Amino acid sequence: MTSSRAAGRALGLSRLRRRCLDLEEELRRERSRSAAIVEALTDPLFVVDGDGFIRYGHVPEEASFPLGEGVVGHRVEEFLEAEELERHYRTYRRCLSSGEVKSFSGTFSVEGRHRSYRTRFSPVEDGSCVALIRDVTGEREAESRLACRAAELERHQEAIIGSMAILAESRDGGTGAHIERTKAYVRLLLETSGAATLYPPEHVDLVWQSAALHDVGKVGVPDAILLKPGRLTKEEFDVIKQHPLIGARILERVEAILGKASFIPYAREIVEYHHERWDGTGYPQGLKGEAIPFSARLMAVADVYDALVTERPYHEPMGHDEALSVIVGGGGSHFDPAVVALFLSCADRFGEISRSL
Numbered sequence: 001m002t003s004s005r006a007a008g009r010a011l012g013l014s015r016l017r018r019r020c021l022d023l024e025e026e027l028r029r030e031r032s033r034s035a036a037i038v039e040a041l042t043d044p045l046f047v048v049d050g051d052g053f054i055r056y057g058h059v060p061e062e063a064s065f066p067l068g069e070g071v072v073g074h075r076v077e078e079f080l081e082a083e084e085l086e087r088h089y090r091t092y093r094r095c096l097s098s099g100e101v102k103s104f105s106g107t108f109s110v111e112g113r114h115r116s117y118r119t120r121f122s123p124v125e126d127g128s129c130v131a132l133i134r135d136v137t138g139e140r141e142a143e144s145r146l147a148c149r150a151a152e153l154e155r156h157q158e159a160i161i162g163s164m165a166i167l168a169e170s171r172d173g174g175t176g177a178h179i180e181r182t183k184a185y186v187r188l189l190l191e192t193s194g195a196a197t198l199y200p201p202e203h204v205d206l207v208w209q210s211a212a213l214h215d216v217g218k219v220g221v222p223d224a225i226l227l228k229p230g231r232l233t234k235e236e237f238d239v240i241k242q243h244p245l246i247g248a249r250i251l252e253r254v255e256a257i258l259g260k261a262s263f264i265p266y267a268r269e270i271v272e273y274h275h276e277r278w279d280g281t282g283y284p285q286g287l288k289g290e291a292i293p294f295s296a297r298l299m300a301v302a303d304v305y306d307a308l309v310t311e312r313p314y315h316e317p318m319g320h321d322e323a324l325s326v327i328v329g330g331g332g333s334h335f336d337p338a339v340v341a342l343f344l345s346c347a348d349r350f351g352e353i354s355r356s357l
């Protein structure tokens with residue numbers, strides 16, 4: 001009985017020893033795998049405990065990071081400036097309290113050059129955090145170059161639109177004020193309409209900037225007609241009525257040179273259709289109702305209001321209230337009733353713009 005119990009104990013110990021050996025082997029493999037993973041990293045990795053002490057560090061040779069593995073045993077605040085430190089700790093605490101991975105972006109100064117870093121904190125069960133730090137200086141510089149390029153492109157577009165519009169208006173003795181006012185009216189109508197839901201938000205500015213081009217086709221109308229004082233004959237007016245189509249052809253040529261620059265589709269809508277009327281009696285296509293692009297329906301109200309309240313060779317300027325009555329009276333025939341409603345809701349601002357520009 002005794003020898004049988006002893007044999008049983010020996011067997012149990014042997015199994016336990018084997019299990020220990022298996023666990024040791026598993027642990028060894030796990031450590032080897034972890035070490036291989038860390039060695040494969042191209043970004044620095046640190047383990048920071050709950051008290052802010054750096055407990056482990058691995059900095060690959062190729063990493064352009066200002067701190068080495070000698071920081072182990074030091075506290076994080078020894079290496080960060082006060083403002084960065086506060087943000088760093090906020091992210092670090094959020095990571096520990098939520099148990100979720102959190103990111104932090106900051107900068108370090110390396111040999112007099114600022115470098116941008118993104119740190120990902122990953123919580124560990126023992127209350128420490130693994131911080132993986134990526135140098136994103138190159139990405140940030142590329143983003144900044146891209147933003148500069150986009151701003152430059154935007155300025156070029158504005159210059160193209162502006163110079164074409166001024167050229168057109170200077171043909172009939174204009175000073176550019178009509179362009180500035182009508183642009184401002186269209187911008188106001190767009191803002192009042194909540195245009196960000198009708199157009200991609202980044203295109204809203206292109207729509208009102210394109211309004212400057214509405215009469216660009218007048219460059220193709222002979223001086224004898226364009227500059228004629230007094231009333232035009234029917235034949236002369238028929239020539240004037242060609243300006244939306246001449247303008248559309250000009251923009252086709254611009255598109256052929258610039259490619260599909262983002263302002264051209266809006267400019268074409270406005271240029272070609274700003275003399276269409278809601279009831280279909282306008283020109284050049286006789287489009288009716290919603291077949292007329294929205295931008296051109298806004299332009300029609302802006303253009304007519306400005307023509308009414310400013311002095312023209314064929315009429316004295318009207319007062320704001322009288323011009324307002326004309327626009328309201330044209331709702332449903334000349335103008336889209338919805339655009340007239342928009343105009344009414346911001347008519348006071350129309351009056352202010354007409355007096356200030």
Ligand SMILES: [Fe+2]
Binds near residue numbers: 275
């Ligand atoms: Fe026109």
